[in-house]
Amino acid sequence: MTHAPLDPEALAQFVDHTLLKPEATREDVEALVAEAARLGTYSICISPSFLPVTVPDGLKIATVCGFPSGKHHSSVKAAEAERSVRDGADEVDMVIDVGAAKEGRFEDVRADVAAVRAAVPAPTVLKVIIESAVLTDHEIVQVCRAARDAGADFVKTSTGFHPAGGATVHAVSIMADTVGGELGVKASGGIRTTADALAMIDAGATRLGLSGTAAVLAGFEADSGY
Template sequence: MADPAPHSGSRALTRGEVAAMIDHTLLAPEATAATVATAVEEARQLGVYAVCLSPAMLPVDAPGLVLATVAGFPSGKHHSLVKGTEARLSAEQGAAEVDMVIDIGAALARDYTAVLSDVITVREALGEQVVLKVIVESAALPDEVLVEVCRVAERAGADFVKTSTGFHPAGGADARAVRLMADTVGGRLGIKASGGIRTAAAAAELIEAGATRLGLSRSRDVLAGFPE
């Protein structure tokens, strides 16, 4: 007997619906021009929304895909002006979306003014035409800090809050954090879940919790678990 289709609420999700939410991601330090080309082709075959690549790999020809990248990745311990410059250069090289990492230490110290300034700097560097996602490293934050940094990201003009880089030892996305983020800013900002999502069941759980975008490096494996 086949496994039941993953659900969002009471309705089964289709492969196409989930694909339309995916940023197919290659941010490995060892990425090469050849592996990037392979990732772009795989993203096109799968019909996903975007391909997310390291800024050093831009510009990239990715017809039919939204091109996304990162700034201040993965530690967030970059000067805000460096993050802004990196983000702006990426936009000039074709990126339509930028996922920036906040200074996690500033968040843990409850220095929300510093977090606000960090995000505003990148927002102003990009202008309003480029989508800005703010990576908050949710697994490393206490709940009250997670809520506040999501509110700060909204005040700073972010378009999304995002759970994780996928590189932090605290872990990646989980449904509880996504639900908390969605309760805080959902409906006004998008919620991107990323980090350690390897199965259709995990993806469906995150979508049900409130994720509106998924960052996946194993998009093919995840999509294989959803019906056509």
């Protein structure tokens, strides 16, 4: 896939500027919001316990649900998502039960996503974290189809917390091919350079989850060809 020419400002609008470390403090979140505003990112992504949070006009608020293991009852994920939206979240990134996918229980994955979707209907944006590094290509396709059938808005590669790794160009390509433009594709986990970010967009990513956003944008001009 070939994207339109990008500059740092345009690239920033792909970014969910992310802070999900367990040891994060409210002071850290305040710094994240200030940095997101300075960099011009699309959103911030923070843990639900930090909600509600005040942000400048135009900056979206994303949070996570069932994070990072996905091993939560669907009703608990739905309640967590609903609480987050009441607390001001515009977007929710939920984690599937990856074990269900590994067992081929894709209908259970669909039902899990559908439960959260029902709790946070549009206009809330629902992203489904599939932990792609743990899945086979076939499993990635099936999980993406399940998320689409359940009414999700995005499929997302990774939590960034799994030892198997984060986003890859290969996984993003499969995900983009599977959802065929019907859903967005968020690449997250281990994207640390401008070249990494642009490669994910070339592969079909329409959103990026970054914690080191400033470094990625600062390195833009140093990467040849852009």
